[in-house]
Amino acid sequence: MSAADSPTPHESFDGPAPRLIATDLDGTLLRDDKTVSPRTVAALAAAEAAGIEVFFVTGRPARWMGVVSDHLASHGMAIVGNGAAVFDLRAGTLIEAFPLPESDALAVAHALREAVPGTAFAVERTAVFRREPAYEAPDPDGPGACAPIETLLAEDRDQPVLKMLAKHPTLNPDDFLATALAVAGRQAEITRSSETALLEISGAGVSKATTLAKCCAERGVTAAEVVAFGDMPN
Known part of the structure; x- marks a missing residue:
């Protein structure tokens, strides 16, 4: 299919407009060398300009989030540790934790x-x-x-x-x-x-999905308004 034949976003997406993007890092947002491509940086900025909030959702701990520190713009929220904590990366603060007893x-x-x-x-x-x-x-x-x-x-x-x-x-x-x-x-x-x-x-009961759902509910964002990307069982 040529670029001219490609469907427009409206034609290819059946549902409400996205309000939140949730993206994994390793194997998804990051390249093999753990960098973020210029195209991806531009896509994050375009999403933000369109009023779409970006959440990084990862198994990484907060101390390993430097890989995206140069690309935060206004989207500095991160669910880390497979849902165990929510961090504001811009402020460097822990928002909430869901620990393992x-x-x-x-x-x-x-x-x-x-x-x-x-x-x-x-x-x-x-x-x-x-x-x-x-x-x-x-x-x-x-x-x-x-x-x-x-x-x-x-x-x-x-x-x-x-x-x-x-x-x-x-x-x-x-x-x-x-x-x-x-x-x-x-x-x-x-x-x-x-x-x-x-x-x-x-x-028990703590995962990327459960914490993302909680963060979305706090923002009045429904599941139909979320676009999520990931590559592994977690």
Whole structure:
């Protein structure tokens, strides 16, 4: 189909005009080198100029949101940690958190470690990342970073647990997820967004979708007025 033959937005879209765009980052908004293309930057600016609010919705923690810091314009709202928190990136402030309770995190960790020996865990809080020694670190460790999961969950209690991560060195990612859901799926929201055996564990009922729905309801935006983009199971 040539450009001249392409349908106009009105002809190709059957529904109310969008009021909010919700976009994932990795594998969606970001290119493979974690940059944002000029075309995408222009599209975000055009959406904003048309009165459409843009939400970044990601599994990333807030500390990894620098990839979009140069492209915020007025759209600085982000749902991070797979729905565990809402941040205003422009102000650098936490708006609301939906944490994973320590007791549920421990129950999931114990069940998963029993079902899949060799599983290693890490904990992501609002501003702190801590890991077990066997968990390969994506970032340089801070003081006291390495400890068993029981200790990690007992530390830094002034910050809510946004999510717990579970990693296995050899399992198939889908098999790992299926096992986790079978042994602990009632106590937490468990998903994945990596090509490796890495699970992301949030509070029960907490997901990108639930937090996005809450933010939309607060703005009087219906589901029919949202356009969402994403690429992985989370």
